[in-house]
Amino acid sequence: xxxxxxxxxxxxxxxxxxxxxxxxxxxxxxxxxxxxxxxxxxxxxxxxxxxxxxxxxxxxxxxxxxxxxxxxxxxxxxxxxxxxxxxxxxxxxxxxxxxxxxxxxxxxxxxx
Amino acid sequence: xxxxxxxxxxxxxxxxxxxxxxxxxxxxxxxxxxxxxxxxxxxxxxxxxxxxxxxxxxxxxxxxxxxxxxxxxxxxxxxxxxxxxxxxxxxxxxxxxxxxxxxxxxxxxxxxxxxxxxxxxxxxxxxxxxxxxxxxx
Numbered sequence: 001x002x003x004x005x006x007x008x009x010x011x012x013x014x015x016x017x018x019x020x021x022x023x024x025x026x027x028x029x030x031x032x033x034x035x036x037x038x039x040x041x042x043x044x045x046x047x048x049x050x051x052x053x054x055x056x057x058x059x060x061x062x063x064x065x066x067x068x069x070x071x072x073x074x075x076x077x078x079x080x081x082x083x084x085x086x087x088x089x090x091x092x093x094x095x096x097x098x099x100x101x102x103x104x105x106x107x108x109x110x111x112x
Numbered sequence: 113x114x115x116x117x118x119x120x121x122x123x124x125x126x127x128x129x130x131x132x133x134x135x136x137x138x139x140x141x142x143x144x145x146x147x148x149x150x151x152x153x154x155x156x157x158x159x160x161x162x163x164x165x166x167x168x169x170x171x172x173x174x175x176x177x178x179x180x181x182x183x184x185x186x187x188x189x190x191x192x193x194x195x196x197x198x199x200x201x202x203x204x205x206x207x208x209x210x211x212x213x214x215x216x217x218x219x220x221x222x223x224x225x226x227x228x229x230x231x232x233x234x235x236x237x238x239x240x241x242x243x244x245x246x247x248x249x
Contacts, residue, residue, distance in 0.1 A: 034160075035218035038153050039225070051213045055160075058128030062135060062152045079125065087132075 001025045001112040003067055003090060006046070010094065010104055012069065016081050017090025023066040027109055030102045034059050041065060046105065048098050052076040057083040067091070069105075071098045113141070115173040119162045121188065124212065127163040130171050131156040134182070141175060143248050150226040151180055154244045157219040158184045164209050165189065166239065178249050184242040191234040198224070198232075 004021040007014060014021070026044030031037050032051050041047060043064040049056065052074050060068050067090040070076065076084075076091060084091050094101050115137065117130035134155060138148045155171070162169035166188030174181040191197045197204075198220050205215025224230040229245035 032213050033216040033218070034213040035157060035216045035222055038156055039218060039222045043149070049213075053124070053212055055124055055127055055212065055214075058132065058156070062128065062131060062156050063149075 001109060003046070003092075005112075006105060006108060007092060009108060010101065013093040015070075015076065015091040015093055016084050017067070017088070020067075020088060020090045023090065025066050025109065028069075028102065028105050029065075030098055038063065046092075048102050048105070050074060050098065052080060054080045054083050056080065057087050057089050060084075060089045061087040065089070069094065069101065071096060071101055113137075113173075113175040115175075117171045117173075119159055119166075119169045119171060119184075119186070121163060121165070121167040121169065121186070124163055127160050128156055131159050134171075134173055137173075138175070138180065143180070147180075147246060147248055151182070151244070151246050154223040154226040154230075154246075155182055157222045158182070158242050158244065160214060161219050161240075161242070162186045162188075164205055164214055169239075178247060180246045180248060182244045184244075185239065186241075187239045190236040190238055190240055191232070192236055194232055194234060 003023045028046045029041035030048040044066050046067045047065050048069045069092045073095045135152050166186035169186030172183045200221045201217040203215045203217035209215045227244040227246050231243040234240040
């Protein structure tokens with residue numbers, strides 16, 4: 001499954017990283033603790049979180065995640081977007097909660 | 113190959129930069145991706161610890177044909193009880209740091225899990241040294 005598939009199906013907004021939407025999705029990880037994501041997410045995961053500060057980009061880049069998905073309509077500050085563009089990490093956004101969107105993502109990825 | 117990076121305590125805007133640089137170099141010297149992934153987790157955690165707890169520090173990297181050795185030396189408050197600090201969930205991070213999603217008490221255990229040899233030594237009031245060794249052969 002590709003990033004663009006979940007963006008279309010779940011009507012996610014693309015905040016940055018339009019050129020990386022062909023990224024393959026291997027699964028997802030849902031956490032707001034950065035060390036938890038460092039320790040337990042896998043390459044190619046979409047990371048569902050409420051954290052918006054710049055350090056989420058470093059974590060996603062080091063773990064080679066396919067995208068960061070911000071929930072509850074949260075907007076990242078400009079410095080986060082700038083870092084994400086530099087590092088080639090797409091940032092997506094939904095108005096739904098982590099629980100809602102993670103449930104839908106799980107089903108989509110299981111079916112693919 | 114020897115590399116050295118300085119790390120500024122308290123400056124979260126730069127946290128992870130040194131680790132990203134080293135990760136790029138590890139890729140360039142053709143270390144296996146699965147080994148690089150483990151080193152990346154450990155060194156990022158160590159770098160963030162310097163930013164979150166120390167005044168300043170440095171990261172020294174030594175790559176030879178058999179291993180990657182990374183040493184973090186910081187000037188900071190040090191660790192009073194290393195056994196306690198090694199327990200998952202124990203943290204002395206400030207509330208501000210926790211709100212950013214750091215300070216979950218997983219840093220030191222994450223480092224230990226992801227390298228072959230792990231050492232942490234500390235002098236209270238002076239600083240902390242962390243050594244991460246990964247064999248690549």
